[in-house]
Amino acid sequence: MKENVKYGVLLMNLGTPDAPEKKAVRRFLKEFLSDSRVVDLNPLIWRPILNLIILNLRPSKVAKVYQQVWMDEGSPLLVLSNRLKKALSDSLASSDEQAIPVELAMTYGNPSVESAANQLRKQRVDKILVIPMYPQFSATTTAAAYDRLMKSLKKCPHWPSLNLTQDYADHPLYIKALANSIRAQWEKQAEQRHLVFSYHGIPKRYVSQGDPYASRCELTSQLVAKELGLKDSDWTHVYQSRFGREEWLKPYADATLKSMPSKGIERVNVISPAFSMDCIETLEEIQIELKEEFESSGGEAFDYVPALNDSDDHVALYTSLVIENTQQWKAND
């Protein structure tokens, strides 16, 4: 085992527009939706649809949604990811004799992978542990993050030593963190309600082609339900955030939530475990849209359980991911 090797951590998340404005949203959507990991259609068919239809119609509509959730410091996804980065860095500094630098990069937009890698280089890091902030692996997210990382290294004469983590869908500290935040919500409400696990969807076809995302999501829901001692009738697993016309993973969140009151489920809590950070998809699509759909179908109470964000439990999970992975790496050296 070599001594004095300096480790660094690169956190990667999806990306978000630089401003809640049409132009910035268009730029972000163009980069994101041009990635064949995200939309795998034949480019000869997809590019005209994207450039002529989607990028003309969607940005102004989506910019208004970003305006509804934008924070003083910026986009929620970026602000919250940065808070976790800072908390993780502090936690590692206090738990290890050698501080481990932590940087954040986005697959699409800013901060870029190049800028984060430069920061790590300046801190003379020899080995980089990469943690995509997606609890459940999908080729559309985790693999896309790695594609972007490799692209950034294409022109780099110095190739750092990399450790690419897969996911943490069943990590005991992740399951514990989710269960604790659900328990805290129930205590605040003074009642335990039917629990809806709502995950960002992907096209069903991707799963048929081998993407393990759906089974990773099912595993998370089952483990959290077990940790909370729930009966099968106490919880429901759904997918949200459909995009485009083809079939996505089912059951769909909107249809399921709308049908619940007629089946006697009138009071719910919704948690969205695939989002490590709150973002447009949780703050608007769940907390506003889905809530309205549930209530207008006769639902009485709908409360969203926030993402793990920079909570102590989440920082403990990420600290543990760093320590476990670097120790294993050291042992293999």
Ligand SMILES: C=CC1=C(C)c2cc3[nH]c(cc4nc(cc5[nH]c(cc1n2)c(C)c5CCC(=O)O)C(CCC(=O)O)=C4C)c(C)c3C=C
């Ligand atoms: C084919 C399209 C999409 C796939 C596949 C997809 C997978 C996927 N996405 C996330 C996480 C996030 N997605 C977010 C926004 C978002 N997602 C899509 C489309 C697909 N996602 C779009 C078009 C958008 C932008 C908003 C909109 O136009 O509706 C975000 C939020 C970004 C933010 O700025 O807040 C996240 C996070 C996962 C985890 C996932 C598959 C596992």
Ligand SMILES: [Fe+2]
């Ligand atoms: Fe998405």
Ligand SMILES: [Fe+2]
């Ligand atoms: Fe959405």
